[in-house]
Amino acid sequence: MHVLIVTDQHPESLGGVQVAIRLQRRYLERLGHRVTIAAPALHRPGYAPTEEDREAYIDLPSWPITRDREYGITWPGARADRALAAALAALPPVDLVHVQGDFWGAMIGLRAARGLGAARGLGRAIPTVITMHNHVDEGTRAVTPLAPLAFQGLRAWRGLALGPCRGAVARRARGAWRYLAELAAEATAVTAPSQHFADELERHGVADEVLVTRGGVDDEAIAQVRALPRSPRSRPRLVWLGRMSHEKRVLEFIDAVAESRIDADVVLHGAGLLLTRVRERIVRYGLEDRVTVAGPVPYRDALAAMRDADALVQTSMGFETQGLTPFEAAALGTPTVFCDHEIADDVAASVEWRVADGSVGELARTLREAVEQLAAAARGADGGSADPESLRVPEEEGRRFLQSAQTAGMVEIYERALLG
Incomplete structure (x- = not known):
């Protein structure tokens, strides 16, 4: 199968999620699957992809968001859609989209799944798996006293990028959890990297079933x-x-x-x-x-x-x-x-x-x-x-x-x- 992974940060940037994605790609390829990873282009000085990575990575238009230029953002919208669609046009058809991002990567990935489905006349998005990596509630509250406003902003951003939520959302999902639930509502399957976080996502109404897919080590x-x-x-x-x-x-x-x-x-x-x-x-x-x-x-x-x-x-x-x-x-x-x-x-x-x-x-x-x-x-x-x-x-x-x-x-x- 051909799996399109869409994530918040370039797979060659620093971070545990990026390590997990690189490993996932390598071991899926060993099993005969094709993996393409779409993410914001990396602005780190001196970075040059290998030939093998160049074939697997789709660098989306992006802007650096940290002083060291390690991390970037791609705005989920028509420009990113066009860049992603043009790159995918030269590749075999995508069978499944795996969203491994909680912010712009999630929105870009869901838009891509919809676009691929529409291009094939399916009337729906192609199968989509979402892995929730980020404890958005805890992480936001740790860095700002204005977390409730930030959660409202995330939901508004999601609405601008994706429109009305295309699925049922549990009433108990509030704040950051509701934002994640609105993303999960479009997924065929939802996963988390640990049992304790899967349990928390279910408890807060993000999804009725959250499967566990731990990041492994090489x-x-x-x-x-x-x-x-x-x-x-x-x-x-x-x-x-x-x-x-x-x-x-x-x-x-x-x-x-x-x-x-x-x-x-x-x-x-x-x-x-x-x-x-x-x-x-x-x-x-x-x-x-x-x-x-x-x-x-x-x-x-x-x-x-x-x-x-x-x-x-x-x-x-x-x-x-x-x-x-x-x-x-x-x-x-x-x-x-x-x-x-x-x-x-x-x-x-x-x-x-x-x-x-x-x-x-x-x-x-x-x-x-x-x-x-x-x-x-x-x-x-x-x-x-x-x-x-x-x-x-x-x-x-x-x-x-x-x-x-x-x-x-x-x-x-x-x-x-x-x-x-």
Whole structure:
């Protein structure tokens, strides 16, 4: 089959959703399917697609929306429709549209599904799967006190781009949930990347049934990185990866490291609006001997950092719809310190630490507990009684997070959608 994926951001930009989309494409192609990805053109300086990517990507007219030009926006309207239709005209017919965006990507994808159906004289859109990646309610409330107005704006924007809602919407869907429900009303199938977010979407009336399609981790990359030797160390090593923004609670993490007084090396990978404040806070607390900011790194380097670490620290709460890094860490054998219990339940690893609540004090206490146990395990490696492998996630357990397993489930959903 030929699957058209439409998303909010270019697949080569930074982000967990983009990683998941790139992997999905690769593993679908290995099964003999064709995948085309339409997204805003990437404005990052120096970016040049490979020949293989050039054939798979449709770059829509866009404008950069961040200072580093990493992210862009495409206005859902006639200009984007024409650009997408012209690119698709040179390709085999699209069998199914998979919307993997919650904002302009969703609107562009739904318009595309309608247009493809109209061009074939179907009188309806072609089969459409929507994956809800973004916790729009929680994420918006985390960054602005004007969230209710923002939700009204999103609904108005959707109305301008798509017209009256073409389906029933549950009465209990309110605010951001109603916006998502109006998008979902046009879908043949609705999915979410975790069970806890699927449950929340159903509870808030976004759709009667939300299937779970987790983002997987690259089988080959995991195998290659697992084969790397872990570096020697004199004390436990913790790693944090993500976008440095308020909802990720990176500043609270620095506060907790300072309060905990742990004897550990802590490395932060990523960048974002709070990067300068993170560096300032590290200096203010005098943590330069323990905390290092590695900045953004290529995906394989991020995996290698997780493999080399004794534990990953996951700090966001109630925001992530999957939280891919703990899954990647588990596949690499690395346990996680979880602040979000719902993500911990989805990962369900045999080795983990859970922070009791959202306070800095509890995070500090859990960090002390984890570091003490990891240090004891390391002493066991030097001839003590502790078993260092007892605090690693077993390899057989990590196999369930691989992309090959997740792609098989996605194909089943596609086939179900095509059957109507």
